[in-house]
Amino acid sequence: MSQPLQQLLAIMARLRDPQNGCPWDKEQTYQTIVPYTLEEAYEVADVIAREDYAELKDELGDLLFQVVFYAQIAKEEGRFEFDDCAAAINDKLIRRHPHVFADMNLDSSKAVLQNWEAIKTAERTASGKTSVLDNIPMAMPALSRAYKLQKRCAQVGFDWPDVEGAWDKVQEEIQEVAELPAGAAELEEELGDLMFALVNVVRKQGFDPEKVMRQANQKFERRFRQVEQALVEQGSSPAQSDLAEMDALWLEVKKLEKQNKAKI
Numbered sequence: 001m002s003q004p005l006q007q008l009l010a011i012m013a014r015l016r017d018p019q020n021g022c023p024w025d026k027e028q029t030y031q032t033i034v035p036y037t038l039e040e041a042y043e044v045a046d047v048i049a050r051e052d053y054a055e056l057k058d059e060l061g062d063l064l065f066q067v068v069f070y071a072q073i074a075k076e077e078g079r080f081e082f083d084d085c086a087a088a089i090n091d092k093l094i095r096r097h098p099h100v101f102a103d104m105n106l107d108s109s110k111a112v113l114q115n116w117e118a119i120k121t122a123e124r125t126a127s128g129k130t131s132v133l134d135n136i137p138m139a140m141p142a143l144s145r146a147y148k149l150q151k152r153c154a155q156v157g158f159d160w161p162d163v164e165g166a167w168d169k170v171q172e173e174i175q176e177v178a179e180l181p182a183g184a185a186e187l188e189e190e191l192g193d194l195m196f197a198l199v200n201v202v203r204k205q206g207f208d209p210e211k212v213m214r215q216a217n218q219k220f221e222r223r224f225r226q227v228e229q230a231l232v233e234q235g236s237s238p239a240q241s242d243l244a245e246m247d248a249l250w251l252e253v254k255k256l257e258k259q260n261k262a263k264i
Contacts, residue, residue, distance in 0.1 A: 001083075008065070009082055012072045030073060034139075037066040049214070095119065117155060132156055143209045146199040154203075163204040169197045226253045 015025040040063045047055045071082040096119050099106035106112050124134050132152045136145060153159060160166045173194040180187050202209040227249045231237055238246060 008068055009072075012065075012068045016072055016076065028069070028073070030070060033066065033069055037063075038139075040066055049218075121155075141210060143199060143213055146196050147203055147209050150200055150203055160200065160204065163201060166197070166200040166204045170194070170201055173197045223250060223253045223257070 014020070015022045018026065040059070044056070044059045044063055047053075047059050067085065068082060071080070071085055075081045094101045096116055098104035099112065099115070104115070106115055121132070124130075129135065132155065133149060136148050136152065138145075140148065150159070160169070173190065177187070177190045177194055180190060199209045202212055227246055228238060230249045230252075231241055231246075
């Protein structure tokens with residue numbers, strides 16, 4: 001084990017020391033740390049999206065600290081230690097890469113992923129889990145979980161043969177939503193069905209819905225900030241403006257972006 005990692009484990013143990021540790025760290029449990037773990041994972045994703053690789057080092061350290069924190073609590077409870085976590089992932093990686101560590105021949109990324117899923121399915125079956133939907137975390141972001149559910153079902157043939165079938169389902173769900181009056185009790189459920197159907201279209205087109213939505217959020221934020229800036233330059237603000245004025249500026253921002261793209 002490297003010296004920096006040994007030091008990190010020692011720092012974590014000191015922070016949790018019953019007599020001389022940090023009051024906040026000593027109070028934490030598996031459950032209370034989860035929100036921080038998710039936040040750190042999102043921060044890693046954010047710096048990668050911004051291509052801020054200097055900051056990535058620090059964010060990955062923060063994420064590693066989350067793993068160390070869980071392992072320290074488990075050690076205190078006599079469940080397992082950090083080395084056991086490392087050993088578990090080592091075994092899993094070797095087991096799931098027989099084309100690297102054994103004599104299996106897989107010559108494409110597609111074949112590797114298919115074999116990976118087959119190994120995971122065998123592992124779930126061996127552990128007594130019989131559903132193809134087992135082990136999909138409930139805490140995943142809803143878009144990512146919908147994507148994962150659909151991918152798992154597709155692996156056993158429960159899928160549209162082409163994207164046209166998925167589009168037809170979206171149109172069907174749009175019609176069902178459109179026919180409901182405002183405030184209808186089932187409106188929320190039907191909107192959920194529509195979003196789930198749209199995730200299927202995104203998946204069938206070969207995209208990750210979480211990434212697609214993240215990009216859409218970023219584009220919206222970028223454009224609206226430009227609308228705000230344009231209003232500031234006019235001595236105004238969104239609160240002092242109206243929809244017609246902001247929409248006109250929005251269209252100008254879109255037009256300018258398209259012109260700039262065309263120049264590239």
